[in-house]
Amino acid sequence: MSNIQEKREALGQGLQQFLTYCDQAEALITSKEVTPSPQMDFSSLIDEILPLPLDKDAPEGATMKQLQRMVPECTRCPLCETRTHTVFGEGALPARLLIIGEGPGSNEDATGRAFVGKAGQYLDTWLAPVGLSRKTNVYLANIVKCRPPENRNPHTDEVFSCLPFVKRQIQLVKPELILLVGGVASKALLNTDEGVGKLRGRFHRYEGVPVLVTYHPAAVLRNEELKRPVWEDIKKVAAFLNLTLQGKSK
Numbered sequence: 001m002s003n004i005q006e007k008r009e010a011l012g013q014g015l016q017q018f019l020t021y022c023d024q025a026e027a028l029i030t031s032k033e034v035t036p037s038p039q040m041d042f043s044s045l046i047d048e049i050l051p052l053p054l055d056k057d058a059p060e061g062a063t064m065k066q067l068q069r070m071v072p073e074c075t076r077c078p079l080c081e082t083r084t085h086t087v088f089g090e091g092a093l094p095a096r097l098l099i100i101g102e103g104p105g106s107n108e109d110a111t112g113r114a115f116v117g118k119a120g121q122y123l124d125t126w127l128a129p130v131g132l133s134r135k136t137n138v139y140l141a142n143i144v145k146c147r148p149p150e151n152r153n154p155h156t157d158e159v160f161s162c163l164p165f166v167k168r169q170i171q172l173v174k175p176e177l178i179l180l181v182g183g184v185a186s187k188a189l190l191n192t193d194e195g196v197g198k199l200r201g202r203f204h205r206y207e208g209v210p211v212l213v214t215y216h217p218a219a220v221l222r223n224e225e226l227k228r229p230v231w232e233d234i235k236k237v238a239a240f241l242n243l244t245l246q247g248k249s250k
């Protein structure tokens, strides 16, 4: 068998078959009827064991290092013409929480680092009271990796061009929970036109990973009234991750 795709399919079937053998062994050992294991999605495991061959246009199957090398080379959309640096994302790996914003601002474009400007520093203050930080358990990324001129919202085609990078990044970070901050991120990943106000407060899923939505820190800096709902959302994040509130009013 030479084709990598065939090998990947065989590996998936083998892993599923292994579960069936485990069911049979359990039935033998316990002398009880065992509910057959469900059909599982082994795609992340298969990507690790048998990654797809890489080319510049195929983030699918890339390792984190390969993806980090691909993004600065990207010319998929016109944002590459005006960027100073691409902003891949950064934080702890593995991360319990992956926060996804919309795109780099001027500080991020100048440094190549995610969420280092005013909004990013403010975002850090949401996380600290529940024991979360980019140094220990949080990874930060954006929907588009290049700054849109004048900080405008990224256009649909720009979001679409960047999505394969984001999708692969999510698979590689393997967070327990994703927090989407702002309407650009929630529209892009939840495939909806509903605003943050409608989406926040309940769980969604992106490719099987639980997702919560809250306002963008830049929006909260502009509108104090959003502080209270954001704190409710952060408490929901903490509860899901079994984290205890550290000192701040509950």
Ligand code: URA
Residues within 6 Å of the ligand: 087, 101, 102, 103, 104, 105, 108, 113, 114, 115, 116, 117, 119, 120, 142
């Ligand atoms: N706003 C974002 O959405 N992302 C950043 O990295 C910085 C500001």
